[in-house]
Amino acid sequence: MPINYKTGIINEHKNVRNHSGIFDVSHMGQILIENNELYLHKLEKYIPLQLKNLIKNRSHYSFLLNKDGGVIDDLIISNIDIKDKPYLYIVYNASRKKEDEEIFISCAPNAEKIYNKNCLFAIQGPDSINVLKNIIDIPNNMNFFDILISKYDNNEIILSRSGYTGEDGFELSIPNESAENLITDLLKNENTMLCGLGSRDSLRLEAGLSLYGHELNENITPIEAGLSWALDKERLEDKNLNGNKILSDQLKNKLSNKKIGLISTNKSMLRDGMTLFDNNNNEIGKITSGCFSPNLNKSIAIGYIKSEFNTDNPIFCEIRKKLELVKINNLPFVKKNYKKNGSVYE
Amino acid sequence: MGAYMSEKKYTKDHEWVSIENEIATIGISNHAQESLGDIVFIELPSVGNSVKAKDEICVVESVKAASDIYAPIDGEIIEINNNLENDAAIINQDAENEGWIFKMKISDSNQYSELMSEDEYKQFLEQ
Numbered sequence: 001m002p003i004n005y006k007t008g009i010i011n012e013h014k015n016v017r018n019h020s021g022i023f024d025v026s027h028m029g030q031i032l033i034e035n036n037e038l039y040l041h042k043l044e045k046y047i048p049l050q051l052k053n054l055i056k057n058r059s060h061y062s063f064l065l066n067k068d069g070g071v072i073d074d075l076i077i078s079n080i081d082i083k084d085k086p087y088l089y090i091v092y093n094a095s096r097k098k099e100d101e102e103i104f105i106s107c108a109p110n111a112e113k114i115y116n117k118n119c120l121f122a123i124q125g126p127d128s129i130n131v132l133k134n135i136i137d138i139p140n141n142m143n144f145f146d147i148l149i150s151k152y153d154n155n156e157i158i159l160s161r162s163g164y165t166g167e168d169g170f171e172l173s174i175p176n177e178s179a180e181n182l183i184t185d186l187l188k189n190e191n192t193m194l195c196g197l198g199s200r201d202s203l204r205l206e207a208g209l210s211l212y213g214h215e216l217n218e219n220i221t222p223i224e225a226g227l228s229w230a231l232d233k234e235r236l237e238d239k240n241l242n243g244n245k246i247l248s249d250q251l252k253n254k255l256s257n258k259k260i261g262l263i264s265t266n267k268s269m270l271r272d273g274m275t276l277f278d279n280n281n282n283e284i285g286k287i288t289s290g291c292f293s294p295n296l297n298k299s300i301a302i303g304y305i306k307s308e309f310n311t312d313n314p315i316f317c318e319i320r321k322k323l324e325l326v327k328i329n330n331l332p333f334v335k336k337n338y339k340k341n342g343s344v345y346e
Numbered sequence: 347m348g349a350y351m352s353e354k355k356y357t358k359d360h361e362w363v364s365i366e367n368e369i370a371t372i373g374i375s376n377h378a379q380e381s382l383g384d385i386v387f388i389e390l391p392s393v394g395n396s397v398k399a400k401d402e403i404c405v406v407e408s409v410k411a412a413s414d415i416y417a418p419i420d421g422e423i424i425e426i427n428n429n430l431e432n433d434a435a436i437i438n439q440d441a442e443n444e445g446w447i448f449k450m451k452i453s454d455s456n457q458y459s460e461l462m463s464e465d466e467y468k469q470f471l472e473q
Contacts, residue, residue: 003383008438009409010384198383198409267387269407292386292409299386320405320412 001027002196009198013294016165016203017334020125021195022186027094029101030115030173033108035079035086042107043088045240047077048222048231048247051088054079059145059160061230063222064092064103069243069250070218071225073100074210076162078147089147089158091120091171093212118158119179123186124169124195124203126337131189132170135182144168144338153178164200166207166336202291205300208261208332214272214288215259215302223250224304226259226331255307261331262287262301262315268324270301270317277316277323284309287317295334302331354442355458356467357418362442365458370450372418374406377471379441382408388434390426391448397423399457404447406437419457421450 001024004012015021033039040051046064054060056079064072073096078089092100104111123132132138136150136159147160155175163169174182186192201211210216215225221243222231228251235241236248264270270290278284285305293300305315316323352365360378363370379385387407397403397417404415426448430436437445452458462470 003410008384010386202409267407268389269387269412271412292384292407 001025003198004196005194007193009196009202010292010294012193012195012199013202015191015193016125016167016195016199017295018125019191020123020127020131020169020189021193021199022183023122023124023195023200024119024183025122025171025200026115026119026179028115028120029090029092029094029097030113030118030120031090031092031101031104032082032112032114033088033090033104034110035088039108040088041240043104044235044238045242046072046103046107048235048241049077050232050235051077054088056080056086057146057148059147059162063227063230064100065222065242065247066218067242069221069223069246071212071216071220071222072096072103072218074212074216074227075100076160078160080147080149080158082149082156082158089173095213114173117176118173119176120171120173121179121182122163122165122169122171123192124163124165125167125192127189127191128167128169129339131186131192135185136172138170142339144340153181161339164207164209165203166209166332166334166338167203168337168339201289202293205289205291205302206293206295206332206334207336208302210302211289221247221250223247224255224257224259257285257304258307259331260285260303260305260311261329261333262290262303262317262326263293263296263329263333264299264301264317265325265327267298268317268319269299270319270326274301275318276303276305276326277318278309279314279316281323284315293333300329300333301326352458354464355418355461356464356470357416357461358470359416359418361415361418363418363458363461365452365455368452368455369424370419370421370452370458371446372415372448372450373446374415374437374441375467376441378413379438379445382406382410382413384409385434385437388430388437388447390428390430391423393423393426395423397421397450406434415447417450418461419450419452420454421452423448424451425449 158173287303290301
């Protein structure tokens with residue numbers, strides 16, 4: 001996947017917000033794990049969900065946790081039948097394949113990695129339903145984070161209504177031999193285009209979504225990352241869950257850091273790794289992701305600052321040895337536009 | 347030296363320079379513009395500053411990265427392209443004309459002669 005295609009990051013970004021765009025995310029990990037009690041129990045050591053209670057044909061955002069509750073990876077886990085057999089289908093970060101697969105295989109020795117035989121595409125944006133429905137059967141009542149088996153070219157594909165842009169959209173896991181045909185079919189629509197990693201990053205940042213290696217790593221728990229909504233609270237009482245004690249304590253007590261959104265007050269660009277200061281030149285935090293926001297026409301960032309810092313006070317970001325005033329902005333920067341209920345057809 | 351527009355020359359840091367009446371106009375090459383991608387902001391140099399060749403004198407911010415612009419030769423900054431203040435994307439549209447960044451009064455024209463010609467720059471890019 002390139003950083004961008006011919007028309008550039010900003011144009012790709014706007015096309016996704018206004019129409020639709022196609023991302024080839026085949027580099028990501030995809031694995032099928034047999035849905036049986038033993039494997040679920042073993043996986044529950046790492047995954048803070050009640051896996052046996054996952055609703056069929058639904059996806060969930062979750063994590064693999066280390067023994068301190070730190071995030072080994074963030075992932076999407078779905079309960080789905082394939083050829084009448086129940087599976088967990090997990091999509092995980094390319095950069096964490098080694099760590100994740102060690103865990104998956106230790107829990108379920110016959111887990112089947114499918115990313116070598118299946119491509120993964122995302123089509124994102126308000127028009128994605130219209131682009132896709134001419135090519136693939138999509139049930140009327142399919143909502144955000146629903147997942148099902150559909151067909152293309154007489155091949156079974158895994159179709160989910162999900163994505164990483166804050167827009168409505170779909171992700172398709174499709175056998176390699178049909179991948180090129182599908183992309184060619186999709187691109188027949190003049191208002192869609194291939195999009196690269198650059199716009200993928202600026203879209204997810206505007207939507208306030210975390211990126212592994214930036215907002216998330218092994219030294220940050222989901223609670224510290226502001227993602228406690230994704231934890232099953234009952235599991236925090238379960239000793240079988242890695243870091244359960246640390247996590248339940250964190251939920252009760254004040255954290256030392258908090259995640260914030262920042263927006264530039266001038267034309268300077270906020271970037272990953274820049275340091276944040278208070279009025280008196282005391283370091284109060286760091287930026288973990290920054291980019292130019294095409295929707296706001298300003299630079300935006302996500303970072304962590306000390307919880308004790310009163311956000312009514314001014315915050316400065318060090319950019320090339322100069323301190324620039326930045327403003328706190330609630331996350332997300334751009335309202336999410338997911339289909340949660342009702343008919344998907346206009 | 348009479349009044350004439352010199353041939354355009356290039357630096358290894360991907361700036362272009364053209365000289366007219368001992369005034370050098372400087373910008374970034376079309377190749378640099380293409381590799382930076384969408385340019386969203388430029389921090390222009392200050393008029394009146396005296397600079398040496400290789401000094402970092404301003405910064406171009408694209409959606410991908412910040413990149414420094416160096417003085418190609420010794421001299422004094424005498425004019426900046428204020429249009430870029432409001433619309434840095436002019437550099438993407440026309441890097442080697444409308445997208446000029448600053449002008450310098452140069453002190454040593456030998457430094458200019460040592461820069462790469464357009465053909466030499468093309469070869470340099472292919473290496």
